[in-house]
Amino acid sequence: MTKTPLFTPVLIVGCVIIMVSFAVRASFGVFQIPIAHEFGWLRADFSLAIAIQNLAWGIGQPLFGAMAEKMGDRRAIIFGALIYAAGLVLSSFAVTPSAHQFYEILVGFGVAGTGFGVILAVVGRASSDENRSMSLAIATAAGSAGQVFGAPTAEYLLTFMAWQNVFVVFAAAILATLMLLPAMRAPQVADKSQLDASMGQILKTAIKDPTYTMIFLGFFSCGYQLAFVTAHFPAFVTEMCGPILPGGMLDSIGIRSTSALGAVAISLIGLANIAGTLTAGYLGKRYSKKYLLAGIYFGRTVIAAWFIATPMTPTTVLIFSALMGSLWLATVPLTSGLIAHIYGLRYMGTLYGIVFFSHQLGSFMGVWLGGRMYDIYGSYTAVWWVGVGVGAFSALIHLPVRERPATLTPA
Numbered sequence: 142m143t144k145t146p147l148f149t150p151v152l153i154v155g156c157v158i159i160m161v162s163f164a165v166r167a168s169f170g171v172f173q174i175p176i177a178h179e180f181g182w183l184r185a186d187f188s189l190a191i192a193i194q195n196l197a198w199g200i201g202q203p204l205f206g207a208m209a210e211k212m213g214d215r216r217a218i219i220f221g222a223l224i225y226a227a228g229l230v231l232s233s234f235a236v237t238p239s240a241h242q243f244y245e246i247l248v249g250f251g252v253a254g255t256g257f258g259v260i261l262a263v264v265g266r267a268s269s270d271e272n273r274s275m276s277l278a279i280a281t282a283a284g285s286a287g288q289v290f291g292a293p294t295a296e297y298l299l300t301f302m303a304w305q306n307v308f309v310v311f312a313a314a315i316l317a318t319l320m321l322l323p324a325m326r327a328p329q330v331a332d333k334s335q336l337d338a339s340m341g342q343i344l345k346t347a348i349k350d351p352t353y354t355m356i357f358l359g360f361f362s363c364g365y366q367l368a369f370v371t372a373h374f375p376a377f378v379t380e381m382c383g384p385i386l387p388g389g390m391l392d393s394i395g396i397r398s399t400s401a402l403g404a405v406a407i408s409l410i411g412l413a414n415i416a417g418t419l420t421a422g423y424l425g426k427r428y429s430k431k432y433l434l435a436g437i438y439f440g441r442t443v444i445a446a447w448f449i450a451t452p453m454t455p456t457t458v459l460i461f462s463a464l465m466g467s468l469w470l471a472t473v474p475l476t477s478g479l480i481a482h483i484y485g486l487r488y489m490g491t492l493y494g495i496v497f498f499s500h501q502l503g504s505f506m507g508v509w510l511g512g513r514m515y516d517i518y519g520s521y522t523a524v525w526w527v528g529v530g531v532g533a534f535s536a537l538i539h540l541p542v543r544e545r546p547a548t549l550t551p552a
Contacts, residue, residue, distance in 0.1 A: 180238075228251055363500055368508045373515075433475055
């Protein structure tokens with residue numbers, strides 16, 4: 142019997158699209174201080190723009206998932222890329238907080254059309270049963286690879302061009318990925334009961350299932366923690382970290398300011414998560430996904446509590462980035478794989494998109510609350526401790542999840 146290859150054209154193209162999409166998305170924290178300083182905005186103004194972007198991403202995810210399942214994956218991706226590029230270009234002309242916040246709605250919908258919901262669904266359908274967990278992990282890790290070079294690239298471009306021009310460059314990069322779409326053709330992989338059941342019937346089955354509700358609620362903290370760190374960590378490190386010693390290890394490799402350290406920290410998180418996500422995919426094929434998810438959320442909780450309770454130095458920033466990065470997106474292949482295992486592949490994009498909305502509600506709260514609390518108290522401490530609490534909640538709520546296929550009633 143011929144063994145199905147792991148690396149298919151669908152997986153490779155999906156990885157490239159999600160890598161570029163996430164490189165741009167992960168860079169927004171780098172623009173926090175330059176934009177605020179240019180226009181004299183409060184920290185909450187730009188934070189709200191990023192928060193709205195995350196919320197629009199969450200709202201758009203199930204819509205793009207349904208669009209892909211009804212109209213075709215490639216059409217959904219093209220539409221998403223066009224909206225993404227338009228949002229970036231229009232944002233480059235924004236001179237008021239309200240205009241920037243409005244255009245970030247387009248960016249958020251663009252991320253939804255070129256991100257996890259659509260890409261993981263098409264990769265999942267194109268993968269064999271034995272390769273699916275690892276394929277989902279590889280596609281997720283590609284998002285982390287984008288994060289590795291996204292923030293440093295933005296930081297580098299800002300040294301010789303205005304932030305407005307950087308947004309236009311990023312828009313062009315998003316559109317360039319569409320040249321690869323002809324290679325992305327995924328079969329519909331589903332059993333007879335899934336094909337016979339309508340989207341409405343599968344949605345009704347899932348929404349009535351306490352397991353689906355627990356997965357939905359548990360994903361909230363993932364979005365809260367990731368979006369808060371992505372949006373605020375560069376500024377947090379720039380302003381609060383201890384000095385970088387001249388002649389030290391960081392200075393010797395060109396990191397001479399806390400601003401540069403903040404961008405590198407985001408990159409290090411992405412780099413560590415490549416290994417962490419691939420490990421999660423490997424383990425997800427062999428062990429219970431719900432217990433792996435509970436362990437990841439517990440680990441994040443402990444790491445975040447240690448970091449905020451410890452005086453911040455360049456060393457603790459790097460340790461935190463490596464540890465948190467190893468668990469960063471490890472939840473995504475496990476959560477999407479759990480949904481595919483329980484409810485099937487036919488409408489995986491829509492079902493995962495709805496769960497991902499909870500993730501993005503958390504993202505909205507993490508980003509917005511971070512900026513709001515900073516403006517009120519001049520500190521991010523309280524927001525970090527909220528993240529610790531919701532992380533512990535997610536670890537606990539995954540324990541009762543029923544990890545077996547749901548029974549679908551054909552029409």
